[in-house]
Amino acid sequence: MAQPTQRRLVQTPIPGPRSAKMQADRDGAVARGFGTVLPIFVDHASGGIIVDVDGNQLIDFAAGIAVTSVGASHPDVVRRVTEQAERFTHTCFMVTEYEGFVDVAKALNRLTPGDHEKRTALYTTGAEAVENAVKIARSATGRNAVVVLDHAYHGRTLMTMTMTAKNVPYKEGFGPFAPEVYRAPMAYAYRWPGDPDRCAEEALARLAELVESQIGAHNVAAIVAEPIQGEGGFVVPAEGFLPGVQEFARKHGIVFVADEVQTGFGRTGDLFASEHEGLVPDIVCTAKALAGGMPLSAVTGRAELMDAVDPGGLGGTYAGNPVACAAALGAIEAIERDGLVEKAQQIEAVALPRLQALAADVPAVGEARGRGAMLAIEFIEPGTKDPAPELAKQVAAHCHAEGVLVLVCGTFGNVIRLLPPLVIEPELLDDGLTVLEQGVRELA
Known part of the structure; x- marks a missing residue:
């Protein structure tokens, strides 16, 4: 199978029509207790890109919850x-x-x-x-x-x-x-x-x-x-x-x-x-x-x-x-x-300052934190430290609609975490961060 180009591509609403149909089939077959972050069905994946059955190419800031650190379907x-x-x-x-x-x-x-x-x-x-x-x-x-x-x-x-x-x-x-x-x-x-x-x-x-x-x-x-x-x-x-x-x-x-x-x-x-x-x-x-x-x-x-x-x-x-x-x-x-430990350090050097800039500029971002390619921002009600889980959900939904897969976590459900594959290309990392920044600034 030809590998996808390492770029974001949104061709249909996300989830698209084929994913929506497959989700209906899934609901009749799979136990309800299995939650889903984003109800798309994957056709193939490579590096930092996931391609769904509707042909959308999503930037993967989840890596299967820190699993595909070497990238999806690594040749080795x-x-x-x-x-x-x-x-x-x-x-x-x-x-x-x-x-x-x-x-x-x-x-x-x-x-x-x-x-x-x-x-x-x-x-x-x-x-x-x-x-x-x-x-x-x-x-x-x-x-x-x-x-x-x-x-x-x-x-x-x-x-x-x-x-x-x-x-x-x-x-x-x-x-x-x-x-x-x-x-x-x-x-x-x-x-x-x-x-x-x-x-x-x-x-x-x-x-x-x-x-x-x-x-x-x-x-x-x-x-x-x-x-x-x-x-x-x-x-x-x-x-x-x-x-x-x-x-x-x-x-x-x-x-x-x-x-x-x-x-x-x-x-x-x-x-x-x-x-x-x-x-x-x-x-x-x-x-x-x-x-x-x-x-x-x-x-x-x-x-x-x-x-x-x-x-x-x-x-x-x-x-x-x-x-x-x-x-x-x-x-x-x-x-x-391939020096992936060093690549994680490079991801931090690029991404963490941008997340910290959000925390400095946007009152609803209480803290940016993490190390390497394990980074997060915590959302709060401005002027307090009260958790803002709804805002985290809204920002995640914005990213998903724009073709960037992010995860929400935290005891209070108010944290967006980033777990890109360690092999992610710099241009892809930059694009995904830009989508996240836009969502935070618009919604907060």
């Missing part, structure tokens, strides 16, 4: 997937083994922060990785309690849904929830009730009080944190907070788990977001960009922790599927060879 990924699928598509690694699983594990042991001895377990989804990190921490420590943060998102399984902060749509009606999960404040400087300059210090003190006074540090197996929060609003922790959390965890024999499902593999301008403040987590969870669009996740951690679980205690029928492992090796190859 496609080649390896094709070769592996022709050999075999599945055996189950717990039945008969294959080299690709081991090669991905070795790559993750090499790339994740720290030079200590590591082991890796492969799974299918990010939630599965986080849930297994909790299992491993509990097995290694003999403790039960898990501490997470305000605004966190960790998944949709029972355990990870409990760990997730936001109620609607992730938790409403799905209780009762898993026991022994406790929530501490996040060092969210923009919304900190006290002095923002003391946010890191005060948030850490509150976490320590929770652990020591209310739970008992000797009962805590793990503290799980996203180095930059994703669904919660692309919240960048105040400098010093996460290093303090890591130090506190180690002092009390608590496993420090970094949920890098959305931040990992170059997204934030470091290979892993933990590296920004020199964090060396005991366990790192990855997924999304790991396999360039194929379902694969991983838990990588200190060897003594990972090996605390007896044989048979970890796994899954599809865990580390051979085709997904092949895709991961292609994606990792592209990230390292």
